[in-house]
Amino acid sequence: MNEGLIIDIIIGISIASVPLIFASIGELLVERSGVLNLGVEGMMIVGALAGFVVQFHSGNAFLALLAAILAGMAIASIFAFLTQILLTNHVATGLSLTLFGLGIAAFVGRGYSEVRIELISAIHIPFLSDLPIVGPLLFGYNPLVYLAIFMVFLVWWFLFKTKQGLILRAIGDNHDAAHAIGHNVVRYRVLAILFGGAMAGIGGAFLSLVQVPIWGEDMTAGRGWIALGLVVFSSWQPFKVILGALIFGGITILQLHAQGFDIRISAQYLSMLPYLATIAILVSLRMGDKSKTNRTMPNCLGRIFHSTT
């Protein structure tokens, strides 16, 4: 293998992991607040479509991203309203959000299946991007790649370095106690859910604005679900999300290259790898751990909160 191919593979892995980083870091904050939103896949596909449509009509990447964020938040607000105000079951509501999102995206996007858009291009910093090896590996990505890393840092900072972050974690661990000392559980959770929607929206838009210039109603291909797995993998620790996403990005890209190298395994078996790897990693996490429950998991995850006072 030559140097160029290796650099290509590393860049490919980074690009493949970015949508997962966005979607999982959003869901991580949501789950830290005690809410389980299984609608990630639905929010991602809606973001992917909104970004694509706005990019197609306006050609303005900034507007396209804004649209993806707003679309993700809009559909997440349905979930927020149902689970936080009307106290519905998180699992059932999240599932219907995914169904609804997939349906509405396919429906609204039906006129866009044969058009192409201009992809958001990578940055080019004079001198730095031109350096050999280091240039393309560190300074030659799309701006959104840097934003993804920044968001991980931001979520970490928020959760562990701010007072609001501490309150949010307290709510996720014991909503009754947090409520008793006067914190507004519902407000924190609604805002967290909206943030999750915005992140899933960008994650989806990354697929349609950076990875491929076309729209397909199945373009998320289960990434929302993998993102949910990544949150478990990360043990709800922000920086581990990046590690997990790189592992999955790596498997995805390597199986694509393996298909190209005419390895004698049928393409279907190679395509199974990212999904099987998700399971394998979740299992390996628990193998060394003798305790019954996952200690880092927010205690109130998925539990319904209703204040009587």
Add this chain to the structure above:
Amino acid sequence: MIKLTPRTQPSKAMVFLSPLLALALTALTAFIIFVFILTDIEISRVFYTLFVEPLTDRYYISELLVKAAPLIMIALGLSIGFRAGVWNIGAEGQYVIGGITGGAVGLYFYNVEGFWLLPLMSLAAILGGMFYAGIAAFLRTKYQVNEILVTLMLTYVAVLFLSSMLQGPLRDPSGFNFPESRLFHDSALLPIVWQGTRAHIGLVVAIILSFVTWFGIKKHMSGMQIKITGSAPRAARFAGFDDKKTVWFSLLISGGVAGLAGLFEAAGPTGQLTPGLPQFYGFTAIIVAFLARLHPIAIIFSALLIALTYLGGENAQITFNLPSSITKIFQGMLLFYFLACDILIQYKIVFIKTIGQKT
């Protein structure tokens, strides 16, 4: 200001009214969406095509039954787990694997006829589905790995496995390399219960299973055990109920039934194994189970309702060239409204007058 106040007693009226309210709200929302999106088509005709036409003649009604059968079966299995807080979200995968294992038996005996063949295929399908769901049960009981994620990931794997089987061992040798199996011969096909249509014995099986489940939950201790483990896992452990047993039981039952439904689809309406076997029934059955509030008999009715959205969606696709995804929109919305309206059973809405001061 509006506030939710718990009722002292669940409202009996709302148990029946809330599904109707949810239906009405779904229709209203759909209407508003259509007004905005479908500016070039007459809305009333769309509604007629979606909801009324599929009930007008023999063909449509028989197709409604064909689609309801797998939904009833899968939803029944899932409802058992859902009562116990065991979330098998990947019934679609177990359905596909059941179709493959059951179908493979039928294809193995492609030149042998016999009354024993269909039961043997069914057994293989049930075992296939059980095995596939059993993986999730094993990982949850042994390593506490979340079964939602495992069953889902395995669904993607199952669909890819079907595709590789249809390009390899199960492909029709004289099928011009199409990724499809041989056609099943007569004794590998499900008997038709309504002559001249595709309505097959699966519907009868589904209805029998509904009643069996109903009695099972009513009479047996295991039903009680499952109910308690779901609503109060700690209390269940104190009472000596085995958490692990419940996980295994729920997943094996729901996997087995989903597997059987997969075979029934292949050996029923399709008559062979094709890449089109997975039709989202496994996911839709989750909605069916919730719309029925996990009640085995109510599942029959909610499955018919959801089957109507499938059929209406296909109909609208043919008549107005609308995407079939319209079905998913309806299903998602219906469940949203249903979950929202169900709050009225346990809570009542109180309007608080805020005069002068904030609460």
